[in-house]
Amino acid sequence: MHGTKILDEADRLMTVCNSCRYCEGLCAVFPAMEMRRAFSDGDLNYLANLCHSCGACYVDCQFSPPHEFNVNVPQTLAVARAESYAAYAWPQALSGAFTRNGLVISVTAALSMAAFIFGFAALNDRSVLFGVHTGPGAFYKLMPHNAMAALFSAAFLYAILALVMSVRAFWRDIGAPIGGRADGGSIFQAIRDAGELRYLHGGGVGCYNEDDKPTDRRKLFHHLTFYGFLLCFAATSVATLYHYLLGREAPYPWWDLPVVLGTLGGFGLIVGPIGLLVAKSRRAPELLDENRYGMDVGFIAMLFLTGFTGMLLLLLRETAGMGPLLALHLGAVFALFITMPYGKFVHGIYRFAALVRYAQERRSEAGS
Amino acid sequence: MGTKYDVLVIGGGNAALCAAISARRGGASVLVLEGAPKFYRGGNTRHTRNMRCAHDAATEILTGPYTEEEFWEDLLRVTGGQTDEVLARHMIRESKDILNWIVEQGVRWQPSLGGTLSLGRTNSFFLGGGRAMLNALYRTAERLGVDVAYDAEVIDLVIEDGMFLAACLKRPINGETEIRATSLVAAAGGFEANIEWLKQYWGEAADNFLIRGTPYNRGSILKMLLDKGVQEVGDPTQCHAVAIDARAPKFDGGIITRHDSVVFGIVVNKHSHRFYDEGEDIWPKRYAIWGRLVAAQPDQIAYIIFDSTVVTSFMPTLFPPIAGQTIAELAGKLGLDPAVLEKTIAEFNAAVRPGTFDHTILDDCVTEDITPPKTHWARRIETPPYLAYPVRPGITFTYLGTRVNKEARMQMADGKPSANMFAAGEIMAGNVLGKGYAAGMGMTIGSVFGRIAGREAAKHARN
Numbered sequence: 119m120h121g122t123k124i125l126d127e128a129d130r131l132m133t134v135c136n137s138c139r140y141c142e143g144l145c146a147v148f149p150a151m152e153m154r155r156a157f158s159d160g161d162l163n164y165l166a167n168l169c170h171s172c173g174a175c176y177v178d179c180q181f182s183p184p185h186e187f188n189v190n191v192p193q194t195l196a197v198a199r200a201e202s203y204a205a206y207a208w209p210q211a212l213s214g215a216f217t218r219n220g221l222v223i224s225v226t227a228a229l230s231m232a233a234f235i236f237g238f239a240a241l242n243d244r245s246v247l248f249g250v251h252t253g254p255g256a257f258y259k260l261m262p263h264n265a266m267a268a269l270f271s272a273a274f275l276y277a278i279l280a281l282v283m284s285v286r287a288f289w290r291d292i293g294a295p296i297g298g299r300a301d302g303g304s305i306f307q308a309i310r311d312a313g314e315l316r317y318l319h320g321g322g323v324g325c326y327n328e329d330d331k332p333t334d335r336r337k338l339f340h341h342l343t344f345y346g347f348l349l350c351f352a353a354t355s356v357a358t359l360y361h362y363l364l365g366r367e368a369p370y371p372w373w374d375l376p377v378v379l380g381t382l383g384g385f386g387l388i389v390g391p392i393g394l395l396v397a398k399s400r401r402a403p404e405l406l407d408e409n410r411y412g413m414d415v416g417f418i419a420m421l422f423l424t425g426f427t428g429m430l431l432l433l434l435r436e437t438a439g440m441g442p443l444l445a446l447h448l449g450a451v452f453a454l455f456i457t458m459p460y461g462k463f464v465h466g467i468y469r470f471a472a473l474v475r476y477a478q479e480r481r482s483e484a485g486s
Numbered sequence: 487m488g489t490k491y492d493v494l495v496i497g498g499g500n501a502a503l504c505a506a507i508s509a510r511r512g513g514a515s516v517l518v519l520e521g522a523p524k525f526y527r528g529g530n531t532r533h534t535r536n537m538r539c540a541h542d543a544a545t546e547i548l549t550g551p552y553t554e555e556e557f558w559e560d561l562l563r564v565t566g567g568q569t570d571e572v573l574a575r576h577m578i579r580e581s582k583d584i585l586n587w588i589v590e591q592g593v594r595w596q597p598s599l600g601g602t603l604s605l606g607r608t609n610s611f612f613l614g615g616g617r618a619m620l621n622a623l624y625r626t627a628e629r630l631g632v633d634v635a636y637d638a639e640v641i642d643l644v645i646e647d648g649m650f651l652a653a654c655l656k657r658p659i660n661g662e663t664e665i666r667a668t669s670l671v672a673a674a675g676g677f678e679a680n681i682e683w684l685k686q687y688w689g690e691a692a693d694n695f696l697i698r699g700t701p702y703n704r705g706s707i708l709k710m711l712l713d714k715g716v717q718e719v720g721d722p723t724q725c726h727a728v729a730i731d732a733r734a735p736k737f738d739g740g741i742i743t744r745h746d747s748v749v750f751g752i753v754v755n756k757h758s759h760r761f762y763d764e765g766e767d768i769w770p771k772r773y774a775i776w777g778r779l780v781a782a783q784p785d786q787i788a789y790i791i792f793d794s795t796v797v798t799s800f801m802p803t804l805f806p807p808i809a810g811q812t813i814a815e816l817a818g819k820l821g822l823d824p825a826v827l828e829k830t831i832a833e834f835n836a837a838v839r840p841g842t843f844d845h846t847i848l849d850d851c852v853t854e855d856i857t858p859p860k861t862h863w864a865r866r867i868e869t870p871p872y873l874a875y876p877v878r879p880g881i882t883f884t885y886l887g888t889r890v891n892k893e894a895r896m897q898m899a900d901g902k903p904s905a906n907m908f909a910a911g912e913i914m915a916g917n918v919l920g921k922g923y924a925a926g927m928g929m930t931i932g933s934v935f936g937r938i939a940g941r942e943a944a945k946h947a948r949n
Contacts, residue, residue, distance in 0.1 A: 140614060143597065185734060
């Protein structure tokens with residue numbers, strides 16, 4: 119028996135699947151399962167995070183509901199996955215943030231945005247907030263650059279610390295049989311697997327969404343979202359380097375690297391999340407962890423909001439709307455950072471760790 | 487009178503879909519009548535995993551050549567010669583092209599995963615298993631414009647002088663309870679899920695059989711055809727049967743209830759007596775004989791008994807083994823006489839001779855002066871906890887069927903070929919399989935004869 123009902127169910131299913139193994143060619147979950155004969159909590163959390171929820175094993179399973187064996191791997195692992203985020207959250211006192219997560223995220227976002235608006239208004243007079251500012255340093259009329267950098271660095275560093283501590287706990291739990299650190303080869307393999315969403319391909323035909331006809335739409339929207347996010351992150355990083363190394367202050371002209379990266383990323387962060395939300399709303403409910411709908415939607419909405427406010431700011435930065443838009447954008451980014459360790463964002467981190475672990479296992483199996 | 491189809495396919499599994507696709511590609515209008523609801527569509531194909539096809543060279547999914555001649559020899563061995571050689575050789579020849587044809591219909595073979603998966607030399611595995619294969623065939627059929635109806639139970643066939651005219655439905659489809667067609671392809675499976683019918687040959691013992699596959703293969707179409715003058719083929723008691731866990735559901739337990747731990751211990755009946763050489767042969771031959779062996783034991787139940795040293799030697803099982811710290815405790819849990827079981831195991835242990843154990847070959851671990859002997863892999867059962875799996879006969883599919891020729895055309899009892907009736911799959915498997923079984927042959931029979939039947943049915947309809 120495991121600690122939770124969902125892990126008991128995951129154990130039951132992995133026992134069924136391990137006596138069948140028809141799905142072993144579909145993804146990483148089943149080969150990883152086959153390396154075990156019994157499943158600890160850590161094993162099940164590992165398998166749950168390896169699962170990309172492509173749905174192929176459900177559509178292909180001769181024992182899925184209404185069969186009496188009632189095998190629904192994608193849904194069971196989705197619930198187990200979400201519960202694992204709370205189980206490994208650091209500090210544990212905040213693990214409750216994963217319940218009713220959509221509410222937590224939206225309240226945090228609203229408060230952050232409001233704080234920036236009121237902060238700008240309180241610290242400057244209203245003519246500054248609604249004034250037209252152009253040229254280098256225009257943004258810093260509203261908030262000094264050093265204050266901005268300090269605030270966001272603190273939020274970012276906290277997010278990294280919390281994520282590192284959470285994943286450490288996860289890694290220990292799933293790494294027990296092998297233990298130790300990850301080798302470069304396994305990490306590189308995992309970067310490739312994660313980078314192309316290798317295991318969202320349903321064994322080659324695409325993933326399953328609203329019916330039993332596979333498509334690759336969800337993969338495409340995820341790529342837009344993920345790479346959009348990375349491009350935006352790169353834009354911010356380049357701008358920071360410009361500022362401190364070259365002494366060049368934002369805003370930058372539209373053809374300059376930070377703006378080009380940010381524009382491309384912003385496009386991804388608008389189109390990708392919309393596509394993901396539509397795909398999610400249409401997806402067959404039997405494949406989903408419906409209780410965590412809010413968590414997924416909350417995170418996707420935050421990404422969209424970040425991209426959307428950023429693009430608006432770019433378009434309207436030479437108008438009176440710049441001040442409020444800057445506040446909204448900074449509020450969105452700030453909320454995104456501080457909620458990162460306590461929301462859907464962590465799925466990528468845990469999944470990456472699981473992929474590293476899988477690459478290790480495959481290597482040690484091939485070597486033995 | 488409503489619409490008339492060129493080709494009516496009764497059944498919804500591998501054979502039926504191969505027939506429907508091939509008829510449709512041959513230019514015919516096609517209706518598929520699947521008697522089961524959508525989830526259960528496809529008969530036993532849902533539970534399959536691979537197909538045995540001849541091929542001349544290794545491929546990325548097969549480790550080496552498997553010639554027509556070798557395939558034929560394997561078939562000859564498992565059937566003990568009870569097969570229609572002309573038909574079987576024709577099937578084997580056609581199976582070569584099926585490897586490619588089935589891929590053209592959207593089915594995907596499982597590639598090697600670099601060590602995790604061991605590929606076969608003789609059999610190709612469906613990526614995702616039989617239901618994945620079936621889903622691909624349905625998607626292709628629907629894309630080509632084949633009409634499919636579920637819950638479409640056929641209650642009568644109108645046949646005159648070996649000529650199919652119409653099928654009568656229990657529930658109307660588009661307001662019609664009678665479907666007319668120019669050609670018929672019957673691909674509706676065997677009768678293994680019809681316990682009453684099994685009892686005609688097996689008596690009360692059939693109540694203790696477990697049916698591994700679909701509960702919908704009740705043989706109603708087969709019965710109608712035989713009653714209306716189609717020539718029967720095969721022995722009604724012959725079937726593909728294996729030993730499966732006695733705790734499995736009555737129907738549709740599928741692959742996961744099987745046991746292959748026989749060689750790692752001994753098998754006793756309800757009187758705690760051994761009754762057959764557990765080390766006679768290697769997989770897959772032994773796999774296919776134990777179903778019938780258990781069927782011949784009292785109450786059709788047996789117990790595979792082994793000790794804790796071999797638990798990781800076979801694949802993990804759906805149901806956990808029943809365990810006892812002593813043989814007497816285990817006997818108690820199994821409802822066996824402890825004294826007799828202790829005696830049986832003691833006698834067996836005393837008969838075991840030292841040898842070098844290797845379960846991948848016919849090794850030299852044997853018993854002496856005991857009946858029945860254990861001629862390979864014999865090791866003492868002496869390390870607690872003692873473990874057991876209760877097993878019963880698990881029926882996969884029956885072999886009684888309709889006689890066909892190389893065109894998959896049904897032969898009438900008077901020896902004449904039918905004008906427009908074709909058969910494929912389990913409903914005619916008895917032409918090729920008089921007895922015995924080797925993995926993947928059911929799917930070969932289905933795909934090869936399905937494809938032929940569809941092609942010939944379309945040809946007839948368009949002439």
